[in-house]
Amino acid sequence: MARHYRECVARQRTFPFRATECQPIERPECPQSRTDRPSPTGYSWRKGTFGRRPNSDTGRDPSRSTGSPDSCHSERPNRPQAQIAGRLSAKQPRHGWENGRPGWYKYIVKYFSLVWSAIWRKPTEAVLIWLAVTTAFTLFGSMLGLHAAYDQIIENARIDRLDVNARFPSSSATGILMPFALRDQILKVKGVSAVGAYVYVRGYYRDPHHGARVIAVDEHMREATPELLMNSAQWDQLLATPTGVFATPAAMARLGLKVGDTLPIITPPGTRADGAAAWDFHVQGVVPWKVDRDLFANDRFILGNLSYVDNARPPLQRGYAWGFRVAVSDAAQANEVALQIDRRLGNSSTPTLTIPDKVNEIYAVNSGISVASKTWPVAGAGIFMILLLTANGIAQSVRERTTEFAVLKTMGYSDGTLEALVFAEVAIPCLFGAAFGTGIAALLTRLPAHYLPEDLSELPRPTLTLVVLAWTVGCALLLASISAIIPMRRLRHLSVIDALAGR
Amino acid sequence: MSMLTQTLVLARLGFAGLLQRKWSSLVLVGSVACVVGVLLSMLSVTAGQLRAYQSDQDPGLALVLSPDFHSEYGSGIPASTIGAILDAPAIAKTSDGHPLGDGELLFSVPPAKAYYIGSLTLRGIGAEGFALRPRLRIVEGRQFRPGRQELIIGIAAARAYELHVGDLVTLPGGAWPIVGAFADEGSILEGQSLCDADTLMSAGRVSGFGSVLVRLDSPAAFGTFAHWLETNPALTVAAERQSDYTLRTVHRSSAFFTKLTYTVAAMMAVGALFGIVKLMYAAVSVRTREIATLRAFGYQAFPLAASVLLETALLSLVGALIGAGAAWLLLNGKHVLQFHDAFDLSVSTRLVALGVVWALALAMLGGLPPAMRSARLSVADALRAI
Numbered sequence: 001m002a003r004h005y006r007e008c009v010a011r012q013r014t015f016p017f018r019a020t021e022c023q024p025i026e027r028p029e030c031p032q033s034r035t036d037r038p039s040p041t042g043y044s045w046r047k048g049t050f051g052r053r054p055n056s057d058t059g060r061d062p063s064r065s066t067g068s069p070d071s072c073h074s075e076r077p078n079r080p081q082a083q084i085a086g087r088l089s090a091k092q093p094r095h096g097w098e099n100g101r102p103g104w105y106k107y108i109v110k111y112f113s114l115v116w117s118a119i120w121r122k123p124t125e126a127v128l129i130w131l132a133v134t135t136a137f138t139l140f141g142s143m144l145g146l147h148a149a150y151d152q153i154i155e156n157a158r159i160d161r162l163d164v165n166a167r168f169p170s171s172s173a174t175g176i177l178m179p180f181a182l183r184d185q186i187l188k189v190k191g192v193s194a195v196g197a198y199v200y201v202r203g204y205y206r207d208p209h210h211g212a213r214v215i216a217v218d219e220h221m222r223e224a225t226p227e228l229l230m231n232s233a234q235w236d237q238l239l240a241t242p243t244g245v246f247a248t249p250a251a252m253a254r255l256g257l258k259v260g261d262t263l264p265i266i267t268p269p270g271t272r273a274d275g276a277a278a279w280d281f282h283v284q285g286v287v288p289w290k291v292d293r294d295l296f297a298n299d300r301f302i303l304g305n306l307s308y309v310d311n312a313r314p315p316l317q318r319g320y321a322w323g324f325r326v327a328v329s330d331a332a333q334a335n336e337v338a339l340q341i342d343r344r345l346g347n348s349s350t351p352t353l354t355i356p357d358k359v360n361e362i363y364a365v366n367s368g369i370s371v372a373s374k375t376w377p378v379a380g381a382g383i384f385m386i387l388l389l390t391a392n393g394i395a396q397s398v399r400e401r402t403t404e405f406a407v408l409k410t411m412g413y414s415d416g417t418l419e420a421l422v423f424a425e426v427a428i429p430c431l432f433g434a435a436f437g438t439g440i441a442a443l444l445t446r447l448p449a450h451y452l453p454e455d456l457s458e459l460p461r462p463t464l465t466l467v468v469l470a471w472t473v474g475c476a477l478l479l480a481s482i483s484a485i486i487p488m489r490r491l492r493h494l495s496v497i498d499a500l501a502g503r
Numbered sequence: 504m505s506m507l508t509q510t511l512v513l514a515r516l517g518f519a520g521l522l523q524r525k526w527s528s529l530v531l532v533g534s535v536a537c538v539v540g541v542l543l544s545m546l547s548v549t550a551g552q553l554r555a556y557q558s559d560q561d562p563g564l565a566l567v568l569s570p571d572f573h574s575e576y577g578s579g580i581p582a583s584t585i586g587a588i589l590d591a592p593a594i595a596k597t598s599d600g601h602p603l604g605d606g607e608l609l610f611s612v613p614p615a616k617a618y619y620i621g622s623l624t625l626r627g628i629g630a631e632g633f634a635l636r637p638r639l640r641i642v643e644g645r646q647f648r649p650g651r652q653e654l655i656i657g658i659a660a661a662r663a664y665e666l667h668v669g670d671l672v673t674l675p676g677g678a679w680p681i682v683g684a685f686a687d688e689g690s691i692l693e694g695q696s697l698c699d700a701d702t703l704m705s706a707g708r709v710s711g712f713g714s715v716l717v718r719l720d721s722p723a724a725f726g727t728f729a730h731w732l733e734t735n736p737a738l739t740v741a742a743e744r745q746s747d748y749t750l751r752t753v754h755r756s757s758a759f760f761t762k763l764t765y766t767v768a769a770m771m772a773v774g775a776l777f778g779i780v781k782l783m784y785a786a787v788s789v790r791t792r793e794i795a796t797l798r799a800f801g802y803q804a805f806p807l808a809a810s811v812l813l814e815t816a817l818l819s820l821v822g823a824l825i826g827a828g829a830a831w832l833l834l835n836g837k838h839v840l841q842f843h844d845a846f847d848l849s850v851s852t853r854l855v856a857l858g859v860v861w862a863l864a865l866a867m868l869g870g871l872p873p874a875m876r877s878a879r880l881s882v883a884d885a886l887r888a889i
Contacts (some may be wrong), residue, residue, distance in 0.1 A: 021826035135774035140769040168610065168613065393781070
């Protein structure tokens, strides 16, 4: 016993154990043979399995903390055997459960302090690694969330809503493109259930860098976009109030508006018939907005009154729409209906190009500088960068603790157990970093739009779906696994004799 | 020994020990390479676009636009006013005495295939259009003939839209054949197609031009030219140097992506920064014995700190060059199509320099805490730890 204590104290320089763990175990000698007695580490030499570890404060096994010396093999020495037997017969323990807890729980209790002390062996470096992992997962979560948001935009876009635009946009001297009369022609196409016209009033609000846009719609837009959650009274109010507008909550938040405010939009010269630079709109109410894709493919739109806007334009520009929204009665026929519209108007004064909303969204997401295509490479680069760091950190930690692992091997720890300890040592910071990083990414996605730079506020809000969260956890575990491969190999081939000899 | 000599000696010792700390050194290099690689890869898009726009810049060219549009798109300059605009002073003359300028208009060619992504830009140019662009040359087929519904296509546009000489393009008035292909030394014009402006106006029922391009007597004559146009009561136009218009256009379209790039790169840089601090702390920790001995020999704290910073800077510099090299190998010269523009990505020397600056800034910020720790290391404590 004294020898064991001396050896244990001698290991203190390299061992993360506390000195109290090396207290001599003072208890009556168990009549059971030496080979059956659990070792201080809980390893049973005969069975080759781990049992309960001694209490770190008393040096005694908790299951044997009370009772008479000859009762050292009983599970609950203070209770009558009959009572225990009665309970067992009344309620059978579930498979893999012990004392009302899952089987793996005892391993966590047993090894957690060992792993935890290894992680905090060098606190500064541990914190720095955790911060780096957290930052990387903030980026990872944001990028994957952004990708998911783009996917959701495409997913939510409706195939049965068509956007009709001029096929040759520059073919009108007025810059305004499609005569309102085309609406009747489009309505005649088989499969079209409703057609609404729209015109943009584009300019800025207060600051030339603070762009704003009102989408002026006609009375038919009510039928063409039934997915809009405006009720009948709101539609009536919009169509009855010339300068009235309804905005989505996001649009109002972006411009800092509230119901009743005046919204002056400054437009280029020549936009109004009276020569004024500003269109003074008045905010009448809020367009309820749902997650599903709504009109004009974003959650920040402001609807105005087309009748008023059209009459306020210079005479040459009146009577023209920027485009038409078409509702198709059968979604399966949407593509065919689009082609029919273009064929019907192919020889008109304004040939058209009709595209379903879903196709439009795919085009918008993938054309130009496609941010969606950059999200995965950027997220991957961030994770790779952190992989280098975590792999180096755990490799260095294992290298510096070779003697410690050799002692553990000597004491009977199997290769698998040591590898599990190493994996846990790297997995815990990775998982915590992933959790915190994803949390920060979630907070960033809820940052009000006016805190973002003007350009970036146009990005879709990253969506942290369950898939994104699953990717994050999976990536953290993969990161830990790859980082631990080399140290695990090193441990598996560790020569105990050489390591203990310091070679 | 002077401070400088001490710094150099200590730095040399530090560099010599890099091989013994090769893995942690490689990790630092790899982290910085990732940051710089991502930064330059994303910026290569806007840099390529800017290069394409700027490559046809000519300080002697001026653009006349409608004040309503501020853009070549649209048709805000009536054809009837072109003559008055070309009467302005300071416009260069051709050999036969005509003003060297012409009205031009842009036209979006609708997708050739159903829902084909992207639309080709067709530029209608006048009789002086080629004289205004002396670098433009036909590389295949022939030039379009005035009055005929035919066009020539830039080599970048042909590549991006998979169009060839002999193909037909649907335009107002029917199918127009592509009769030739041209190059313009990598300018943004190579991503467009050209045709006769009058023919296009007639077919498209367009009554106005989008812009008037003129060559000035000299770049300095722009003020005279612009003043004459703006004070002429018969005209409502605005003049702008073509180079200024180009910059305005390209910055407007690339501002969003540039900001996104810097945001992403900054997040990566913060992660790398924590990594650098950790790695350099570990490096200083490993060298405790060496540092204690050197301090005992009389080496001062400042050279020690400086040597740690130099070591970090060297490793970061290597990382920056690797990241820049990877971005250059993977992306430089790659053809992309962005809305109406077809151009090549560019990892220019300016971008590489930017990457190096980022890497050095990371090195300074990340190397500073470990450097300060090494400088503050107590000789007695350090020797006791041996």
